[in-house]
Amino acid sequence: MAKSEGSISKLCLVCSVIVNLFFGVNLYVGRRGLWGWKWSSDEANVRGLSWSGRAAAEAESAAAQECSGHGRAYLDGVVIDGRPACECNTCYGGPDCSLFLPSCSANADGGDPLFLEPFWKQHAESSAVVVAGWHRMSYSFSDQTTLSKELESLLRKLHSLVGNAITDGKYILFGAGSTQLLNAAAHALSPHNSSLPATAVASIPYYALYQKQIEFFDPADCSFQGDPARWNNTTNTTGDIIEFVTAPNNPDGQLNEAVLHGPNVKTIHDRAYYWPHFTGIPSPADEDLTIFTISKLTGHAGSRFGWALIRNEEVYQRMDRYLELNTMGVSRDTQLRALKLLKVIIGDGGREIFEFGYKTMTKRWARLRKTLSMSNRFSLQKVPPENCTYFQKVREPTPAYAWVKCEREEDKDCFEILNVAKILGRAGSIFHDDSRYVRLSLIRSDDDFDVLISRLKSLISGEDGAKIMRF
Numbered sequence: 001m002a003k004s005e006g007s008i009s010k011l012c013l014v015c016s017v018i019v020n021l022f023f024g025v026n027l028y029v030g031r032r033g034l035w036g037w038k039w040s041s042d043e044a045n046v047r048g049l050s051w052s053g054r055a056a057a058e059a060e061s062a063a064a065q066e067c068s069g070h071g072r073a074y075l076d077g078v079v080i081d082g083r084p085a086c087e088c089n090t091c092y093g094g095p096d097c098s099l100f101l102p103s104c105s106a107n108a109d110g111g112d113p114l115f116l117e118p119f120w121k122q123h124a125e126s127s128a129v130v131v132a133g134w135h136r137m138s139y140s141f142s143d144q145t146t147l148s149k150e151l152e153s154l155l156r157k158l159h160s161l162v163g164n165a166i167t168d169g170k171y172i173l174f175g176a177g178s179t180q181l182l183n184a185a186a187h188a189l190s191p192h193n194s195s196l197p198a199t200a201v202a203s204i205p206y207y208a209l210y211q212k213q214i215e216f217f218d219p220a221d222c223s224f225q226g227d228p229a230r231w232n233n234t235t236n237t238t239g240d241i242i243e244f245v246t247a248p249n250n251p252d253g254q255l256n257e258a259v260l261h262g263p264n265v266k267t268i269h270d271r272a273y274y275w276p277h278f279t280g281i282p283s284p285a286d287e288d289l290t291i292f293t294i295s296k297l298t299g300h301a302g303s304r305f306g307w308a309l310i311r312n313e314e315v316y317q318r319m320d321r322y323l324e325l326n327t328m329g330v331s332r333d334t335q336l337r338a339l340k341l342l343k344v345i346i347g348d349g350g351r352e353i354f355e356f357g358y359k360t361m362t363k364r365w366a367r368l369r370k371t372l373s374m375s376n377r378f379s380l381q382k383v384p385p386e387n388c389t390y391f392q393k394v395r396e397p398t399p400a401y402a403w404v405k406c407e408r409e410e411d412k413d414c415f416e417i418l419n420v421a422k423i424l425g426r427a428g429s430i431f432h433d434d435s436r437y438v439r440l441s442l443i444r445s446d447d448d449f450d451v452l453i454s455r456l457k458s459l460i461s462g463e464d465g466a467k468i469m470r471f
């Protein structure tokens, strides 16, 4: 009797092992990732999840790719040997980005805000988004709009806690970055029944896109005419004037204010950089038309998400119509991403991200100032300290860009001087200013910034009369 019970239990054990092996192998072989490799059931069945487990394992696997701290691999990157390849920072190469390329130029050109990448790596869990294959396939939300109400409400909450804009009594529109909204705004503020086109202006130095957009799209009702100084006595002009006001300004970080006022003046306030990373927040913006972007708030320039706060209903309707005809609203996937990122920021009242951003920018400015203080040849812009209602103190501004001036009489082309020294900046002439100026981006990756400082030190140490550097 006891012997047959023992045989039965052994038989059960063997059957159970066979059944488990069968299902285990089936599960293992059946699961193939994006790049064709197989997942173990443990990897795929994260905490009992069903359809999202494999996607999560794929995302983690790409993120775990070893790129020596000088690059990263993305889920949608080029696949080499069945895995997404490392994409290296400027001046680094090799399969794992471990190779420093000593003769390369420092890239201080574009405004890629990768200085915030380490923050999001520290918050990988709270900021990750899982997008189901059937996520929001419709053209519209169930209320027939193209805007997420939840995202709109988070944006209002964010402005209220940062204190950088009043949203009460304002309409909100979303755009594919502030780039799309700037054009929608210029369209909405241009006259429609007048034979006289509006004149668009921006104070020098200004962000080149304003002019480029108007000239490229060439609307019949608006033309770009440069600096507003020559339009100052607007009461004498008959046509409408649209002034772009950028605060803080790109390239020089000044908290610009409108130059023109009057019944025929309309203002587009571009506040891409009005966040505590870059400037004190003296008071909340309460303007008729203000444009923001996550590009310089969270650093997600690639997600293409911006928003406009609009007081006037007719202007709102006209911008809305433009956005509808142009793209039928902002990608729902992007809205989901923005929602997730804003939740992380709002979760602790913005403390962590703004402290991280402010600290990073402060350290970078300190290094840059120290380096340039040894030079008689180059100078930096001066931006006055501002009261910051967010940090509750008066603080030095930490603009996104250095606006460098070549002081020597003979150094007329500052961009070229730096270019020869292997520093790629953006020429002052692009901002319609003197070519004695160059903009250097300070918001790129740590690697970009380190190479920039190293190239500047080499350039300055070769200067006649340079002060001795002790770093």
Ligand SMILES: Cc1ncc(COP(=O)(O)O)c(C=O)c1O
Pocket: 111, 176, 177, 178, 179, 180, 207, 246, 249, 250, 270, 272, 292, 293, 294, 295, 301, 304, 305, 306
């Ligand atoms: C002043 C200013 N406005 C707008 C933009 C465009 O931002 P977005 O990425 O939202 O299109 C930039 C980008 O650098 C900028 O500097």
